[in-house]
Amino acid sequence: MPSLLSVSKVSKTYRESTGFLGTREKEVLSEVSFELESAQILAVVGESGSGKSTLARQIVMLEQPDSGEIFLHGKPLQSEATVHQYIRMIFQNTAASLNPHKRIYQQLEEPLINYAGLSRSERANRIRQSLEHVGLDAGLVSRYPHMFSGGQRQRITIARALILNPEIIVADEAVSALDVSVQAQILNLILDLKDEMGMSWLFITHDISVVNVIADRVMVLYAGKVMEIGCVKDVLENPLHPYTRKLLQCVPKMGASLNMDFNEELSSPDVVVPSTGSGCVYRNRCPLADQICGESEPPVISSASQSVACFKA
Amino acid sequence: MSGEPVLLEVEDLSVDFELRGVSVNAIQSISLKVSAGETVGIVGESGSGKSVTSLAIMGLIKEPGFLRSGAVRIFGEDMLKLTSRQRRKHLGSVVSMIFQEPTESLNPVFTIAQQIDEAFKAHGSMDRAQRKDRVLELMKIVGMPEPEKVLRSWPHQLSGGMNQRVMIAMAIACNPSLLIADEPTTAVDVTVQQQILLLLRRLQQENNMGMIFITHDLSVVSTMADKIIVMYAGQVVEVCDTDDLFQLALHPYTEALLKSLPENYSALNKRMDSIKGTQPAAGETLPGCRFQPRCNYARELCSQQKPVLNVIEEFSPREVRCFYPLVSDSGTT
Numbered sequence: 001m002p003s004l005l006s007v008s009k010v011s012k013t014y015r016e017s018t019g020f021l022g023t024r025e026k027e028v029l030s031e032v033s034f035e036l037e038s039a040q041i042l043a044v045v046g047e048s049g050s051g052k053s054t055l056a057r058q059i060v061m062l063e064q065p066d067s068g069e070i071f072l073h074g075k076p077l078q079s080e081a082t083v084h085q086y087i088r089m090i091f092q093n094t095a096a097s098l099n100p101h102k103r104i105y106q107q108l109e110e111p112l113i114n115y116a117g118l119s120r121s122e123r124a125n126r127i128r129q130s131l132e133h134v135g136l137d138a139g140l141v142s143r144y145p146h147m148f149s150g151g152q153r154q155r156i157t158i159a160r161a162l163i164l165n166p167e168i169i170v171a172d173e174a175v176s177a178l179d180v181s182v183q184a185q186i187l188n189l190i191l192d193l194k195d196e197m198g199m200s201w202l203f204i205t206h207d208i209s210v211v212n213v214i215a216d217r218v219m220v221l222y223a224g225k226v227m228e229i230g231c232v233k234d235v236l237e238n239p240l241h242p243y244t245r246k247l248l249q250c251v252p253k254m255g256a257s258l259n260m261d262f263n264e265e266l267s268s269p270d271v272v273v274p275s276t277g278s279g280c281v282y283r284n285r286c287p288l289a290d291q292i293c294g295e296s297e298p299p300v301i302s303s304a305s306q307s308v309a310c311f312k313a
Numbered sequence: 314m315s316g317e318p319v320l321l322e323v324e325d326l327s328v329d330f331e332l333r334g335v336s337v338n339a340i341q342s343i344s345l346k347v348s349a350g351e352t353v354g355i356v357g358e359s360g361s362g363k364s365v366t367s368l369a370i371m372g373l374i375k376e377p378g379f380l381r382s383g384a385v386r387i388f389g390e391d392m393l394k395l396t397s398r399q400r401r402k403h404l405g406s407v408v409s410m411i412f413q414e415p416t417e418s419l420n421p422v423f424t425i426a427q428q429i430d431e432a433f434k435a436h437g438s439m440d441r442a443q444r445k446d447r448v449l450e451l452m453k454i455v456g457m458p459e460p461e462k463v464l465r466s467w468p469h470q471l472s473g474g475m476n477q478r479v480m481i482a483m484a485i486a487c488n489p490s491l492l493i494a495d496e497p498t499t500a501v502d503v504t505v506q507q508q509i510l511l512l513l514r515r516l517q518q519e520n521n522m523g524m525i526f527i528t529h530d531l532s533v534v535s536t537m538a539d540k541i542i543v544m545y546a547g548q549v550v551e552v553c554d555t556d557d558l559f560q561l562a563l564h565p566y567t568e569a570l571l572k573s574l575p576e577n578y579s580a581l582n583k584r585m586d587s588i589k590g591t592q593p594a595a596g597e598t599l600p601g602c603r604f605q606p607r608c609n610y611a612r613e614l615c616s617q618q619k620p621v622l623n624v625i626e627e628f629s630p631r632e633v634r635c636f637y638p639l640v641s642d643s644g645t646t
Binding site for chain 1 (some may be wrong): 358359372472473502504505506507510511514529531532533535536537539555556559569571572573574575576577578583584585586587588591
């Protein structure tokens with residue numbers, strides 16, 4: 001049986017301005033491949049600029065990849081209309097992703113009018129159900145977005161994403177802007193929705209402690225390439241890629257003091273840009289890098305539950 | 314830190330905002346002390362009054378906000394009684410601040426060199442060549458790669474982490490005794506965060522600076538602060554040494570906050586303990602404890618009377634604003 005979502009060697013290049021009339025091509029995704037099964041949460045982690053959000057945009061067809069293919073139930077993704085029924089997206093900034101001039105009811109109704117072809121009373125029913133799913137009082141639908149708190153607004157955007165009963169929700173930093181107490185509420189909600197509705201999530205985040213709570217699998221991106229992918233337990237407890245290890249090392253641990261003998265030069269992503277040309281993109285920040293890392297692409301080494309692209313793994 | 318001189322003393326600081334003729338309390342009787350070389354962490358969720366506290370210390374509260382009471386003494390001198398001209402002399406050279414959004418805090422139409430130079434123009438008596446040398450030196454102190462090139466750049470050409478380094482360079486340009494860092498690493502990646510935290514710690518040690526570190530992230534504050542102040546809805550609810558806080562939280566809010574951190578959950582698919590409800594809205598007044606509607610331990614008294622910040626004898630010098638602090642015998646009911 002084919003996977004729910006199968007992404008195969010997707011690449012994307014953007015043009016970047018280099019000043020007056022000059023442009024330069026920048027590859028932001030490079031042959032990214034992974035599968036997402038039903039009722040599974042796959043977390044995507046990486047620093048800013050690693051291509052996390054670009055990947056999301058390809059999957060919801062806001063953009064077309066330059067090469068590679070994306071399959072849903074084994075069939076290539078084709079029209080935007082079908083994609084929008086099966087794959088929905090939610091964003092970090094809830095204030096910006098809801099229309100401030102429209103009542104919540106109108107905003108939840110819009111996807112139903114566009115894609116579901118339901119009668120007025122059926123739509124009202126679906127809106128009520130959807131709000132109940134996310135734990136909001138259905139009596140609040142005639143309010144405007146600014147009348148809700150950040151956590152409530154994120155619930156509304158999740159309700160809007162749920163309303164067409166999609167199979168996959170792509171969540172781009174969906175809990176990053178929330179306070180920890182509210183973040184915990186939303187993470188619990190996401191786990192409930194996964195269990196009750198069998199929904200799959202592509203959960204993009206920079207916060208590795210969240211990954212531990214919510215995800216079944218995790219994919220680590222660096223400079224548009226997959227460094228490591230596997231079960232959360234394996235990857236977080238036994239990281240094989242030096243970059244994954246670096247990320248985990250940088251997560252502040254509660255009650256632990258700052259590690260002062262950290263090698264400052266090598267690990268600064270604001271100081272060292274990803275390597276270009278042949279070889280591993282991570283090599284100029286990698287403490288293990290030697291000659292071979294600069295000569296050719298690192299091989300992908302896979303076990304049953306974890307695969308890693310590194311010569312030194 | 315005993316033995317070090319007290320740099321900053323905030324006493325009974327209250328700030329109100331006047332909204333449509335109604336005065337809304339933003340922070341209520343905040344008191345704190347910072348000694349040289351010490352880091353005091355202020356944690357709390359959005360709306361708890363962390364940033365208002367720091368702005369009030371800097372004397373930057375603007376209309377419609379106003380100071381209702383309190384004193385801010387730096388080296389014994391009350392900052393709030395100074396004229397704005399006198400205060401300007403202190404800002405930057407005595408007390409200095411860095412903000413969350415470095416890219417937004419920098420002026421987009423000036424180069425990095427011009428913006429750092431401004432701090433020297435305002436305070437120092439150095440000539441142009443001396444200032445230029447010092448700006449370059451600062452860039453090296455904050456670990457900037459290719460400093461000459463960065464100095465000629467505009468803020469939009471640099472990454473968030475680089476801009477934060479620029480902000481830090483500006484903040485420490487005139488060797489302040491006290492640095493207030495308001496969520497300095499919230500907008501950057503974990504790897505950059507580690508660098509910024511290391512940089513702040515190094516600068517603090519080299520100059521014996523006092524630091525107020527404001528954040529919503531308990532893990533970050535635990536690695537940086539000697540003492541932690543937990544704020545909720547404009548009030549201080551718990552004050553204690555960092556190590557003690559993570560051993561045992563005495564205020565129910567602190568406990569709930571620690572429990573909602575994802576890093577305390579390792580079992581897959583296990584639900585987290587979240588805090589029910591939301592913080593009271595600005596202007597909403599409760600007859601009792603501000604946390605009572607969300608508190609799992611609330612009793613009758615909590616909704617009737619306002620608790621005060623008390624020193625808990627057996628955990629001294631810890632202070633807790635709760636009628637029933639979570640000391641082993643009374644907290645579990």
